[in-house]
Amino acid sequence: MARTAGRPTRSKAEIQEFRSKIGKHALEIYRVEGFGAVSIRRLAKEVGCAPMTIYAHFEGKTDILRFLWADVLRDMSHDIEKKLKSVVDARERLRAAAQAFVDYWIDHPDHFRLVFMSNDVTRADVSAFIMDEDTLAHFLMFSGFIREVHPEEHDVKMSTDTLISGLIGIALCMNTMPDYPWADAASMTNQLLSSIST
Amino acid sequence: MARTAGRPTRSKAEIQEFRSKIGKHALEIYRVEGFGAVSIRRLAKEVGCAPMTIYAHFEGKTDILRFLWADVLRDMSHDIEKKLKSVVDARERLRAAAQAFVDYWIDHPDHFRLVFMSNDVTRADVSAFIMDEDTLAHFLMFSGFIREVHPEEHDVKMSTDTLISGLIGIALCMNTMPDYPWADAASMTNQLLSSIST
DNA sequence: TTAATATTTGGTACGCGTTCTATATTATTA
DNA sequence: TAATAATATAGAACGCGTACCAAATATTAA
Known part of the structure; x- marks a missing residue:
C-alpha cells in the first residue's frame, strides 16, 4: 500500500524513547518518595508534557509501573x-x-x-x-x-x-x-x- | 471510673450492626455489578448515610472489601x-x-x-x-x-x-x-x- | 505552497478515596 | 431542664485515573 500524505507514524525508536523517558522519571520519583508519589499527572508535569500525551504512549498507570x-x-x-x-x-x-x-x-x-x-x-x-x-x-x-x-x-x-x-x-x-x-x-x-x- | 455526662459510646452490637449493613449492601452491589461498582460514596448514598459516617465505622475501602x-x-x-x-x-x-x-x-x-x-x-x-x-x-x-x-x-x-x-x-x-x-x-x-x- | 494526516495539547468532566472543618443531632448525667 | 460528650452530617477540598473533544502543531506527499 502506497504512503499517503500526512505526518508519518512515530518511529519505534521515538516511541521507545518517550516511554523510557517516562519510565525513568517514574523510577526516580519512586526511589525518592515511594510508589504512592508516582502519578500520571505529576509525571506529565515534571517531564514536560500533557497528561493525555502519556495516555498516547501507555495503556494506563499499570503500564507505567511495569517499568x-x-x-x-x-x-x-x-x-x-x-x-x-x-x-x-x-x-x-x-x-x-x-x-x-x-x-x-x-x-x-x-x-x-x-x-x-x-x-x-x-x-x-x-x-x-x-x-x-x-x-x-x-x-x-x-x-x-x-x-x-x-x-x-x-x-x-x-x-x-x-x-x-x-x-x-x-x-x-x-x-x-x-x-x-x-x-x-x-x-x-x-x-x-x-x-x-x- | 465513673460515667460522666454525655452520649454513651456505641455499643458493640450497634457497631456490628452498622458494619454488617454496609457489608451486606457492598456484597449485593458486587454480586450484581462487580467490584468496580462498589464505592464508598455510592454505598453511603444507597444505605442512607453520609460518606463520612462510613469512615467512622471502617478504616477505609479495603476494610469494607473484607466483608x-x-x-x-x-x-x-x-x-x-x-x-x-x-x-x-x-x-x-x-x-x-x-x-x-x-x-x-x-x-x-x-x-x-x-x-x-x-x-x-x-x-x-x-x-x-x-x-x-x-x-x-x-x-x-x-x-x-x-x-x-x-x-x-x-x-x-x-x-x-x-x-x-x-x-x-x-x-x-x-x-x-x-x-x-x-x-x-x-x-x-x-x-x-x-x-x-x- | 497546499492539502492531508499524525500527534500533541488544553480544557472540561466524572467519579473516586480520603481528609478537614464546622454544624447538627443524639442520648446520657447532673 | 440544662450541660455534656459521642456521634452524624453537610460541604468543600485535594489529588487521583481516566475519558472526551476541539484546537493547535508537526510532518509528509502532491
Missing part, C-alpha cells in the same frame, strides 16, 4: 547473588537462593506489592504481566540451580515453575496475612524444596 | 465440597481438594484479586489481612485432609501452611502472568503435594 519492575527485580537478583557468594555446594546454593528470594520479598513488602499485586481490583480484565527476557531471567536463574543439583532431572521446567510459584506464594501469604501464625519462612521453603528434590 | 472475602471463600468451599463428593480415597481427596482450590482461583480471577491482591500499592503500611475463625476454616480444611492421609505426620501445621501458600502461589502466578508458559496447574499441584507426602 519499575525491572529495577526491583535487578535489586533482588543482586541481593541473592551477594548471599550466594560464599556458598559452593550446589544443593546448598539452591536452598540459599530460594531462601534469599523469599526473604527479599518479605523484607521489601512494598516491592512485592508493586510487582505481584499491582493489578487494579476494579478492572475485570486480566491485564497481562508482560515480561521481557531480561526480566524473566531473574526468575529463571532457579532453573540453573536446579539443573546443577539434579542434572538428570527430566522436567526441570516443571520443577522450576513449581518452585518459583511456591516461593512467591510463601511471600504473598506472609506479606498479606501477617497476623496469621504461619510456619516460619525457612521451614516452608525447605519443605517446598523437598518436592523438587525427587 | 466480601467471606462470601467468596464460602463459594470456594462449596465448589470444593461439590467436587469432593464422589471421592473416597483419602489421598485422592487431598489431591482433588488441592486441585479444586487452584482451579477455583484460576476460574475466578476477579475473586482472586479481591481476596489476595486488594492491598493498595500506594499504601506503604502493610494492612493486615484479618480473618475470623470462620474465614480461616476455609483454608484450614486442608489440615484435615492432610491428617487423614498422614495420621502419623508430626508437623501437620507446617505441611498445611506450605501447601496453602504454595497453592495460592500457583494461582497468583497463573493469574497475573498468563503469558508466561507455566507448566500446567495440575502438574504443579501434584509436585507441590509430593513435598508434604514425606
Whole structure:
C-alpha cells in the first residue's frame, strides 16, 4: 500500500524513547518518595508534557509501573547473588537462593506489592504481566540451580515453575496475612524444596 | 471510673450492626455489578448515610472489601465440597481438594484479586489481612485432609501452611502472568503435594 | 505552497478515596 | 431542664485515573 500524505507514524525508536523517558522519571520519583508519589499527572508535569500525551504512549498507570519492575527485580537478583557468594555446594546454593528470594520479598513488602499485586481490583480484565527476557531471567536463574543439583532431572521446567510459584506464594501469604501464625519462612521453603528434590 | 455526662459510646452490637449493613449492601452491589461498582460514596448514598459516617465505622475501602472475602471463600468451599463428593480415597481427596482450590482461583480471577491482591500499592503500611475463625476454616480444611492421609505426620501445621501458600502461589502466578508458559496447574499441584507426602 | 494526516495539547468532566472543618443531632448525667 | 460528650452530617477540598473533544502543531506527499 502506497504512503499517503500526512505526518508519518512515530518511529519505534521515538516511541521507545518517550516511554523510557517516562519510565525513568517514574523510577526516580519512586526511589525518592515511594510508589504512592508516582502519578500520571505529576509525571506529565515534571517531564514536560500533557497528561493525555502519556495516555498516547501507555495503556494506563499499570503500564507505567511495569517499568519499575525491572529495577526491583535487578535489586533482588543482586541481593541473592551477594548471599550466594560464599556458598559452593550446589544443593546448598539452591536452598540459599530460594531462601534469599523469599526473604527479599518479605523484607521489601512494598516491592512485592508493586510487582505481584499491582493489578487494579476494579478492572475485570486480566491485564497481562508482560515480561521481557531480561526480566524473566531473574526468575529463571532457579532453573540453573536446579539443573546443577539434579542434572538428570527430566522436567526441570516443571520443577522450576513449581518452585518459583511456591516461593512467591510463601511471600504473598506472609506479606498479606501477617497476623496469621504461619510456619516460619525457612521451614516452608525447605519443605517446598523437598518436592523438587525427587 | 465513673460515667460522666454525655452520649454513651456505641455499643458493640450497634457497631456490628452498622458494619454488617454496609457489608451486606457492598456484597449485593458486587454480586450484581462487580467490584468496580462498589464505592464508598455510592454505598453511603444507597444505605442512607453520609460518606463520612462510613469512615467512622471502617478504616477505609479495603476494610469494607473484607466483608466480601467471606462470601467468596464460602463459594470456594462449596465448589470444593461439590467436587469432593464422589471421592473416597483419602489421598485422592487431598489431591482433588488441592486441585479444586487452584482451579477455583484460576476460574475466578476477579475473586482472586479481591481476596489476595486488594492491598493498595500506594499504601506503604502493610494492612493486615484479618480473618475470623470462620474465614480461616476455609483454608484450614486442608489440615484435615492432610491428617487423614498422614495420621502419623508430626508437623501437620507446617505441611498445611506450605501447601496453602504454595497453592495460592500457583494461582497468583497463573493469574497475573498468563503469558508466561507455566507448566500446567495440575502438574504443579501434584509436585507441590509430593513435598508434604514425606 | 497546499492539502492531508499524525500527534500533541488544553480544557472540561466524572467519579473516586480520603481528609478537614464546622454544624447538627443524639442520648446520657447532673 | 440544662450541660455534656459521642456521634452524624453537610460541604468543600485535594489529588487521583481516566475519558472526551476541539484546537493547535508537526510532518509528509502532491
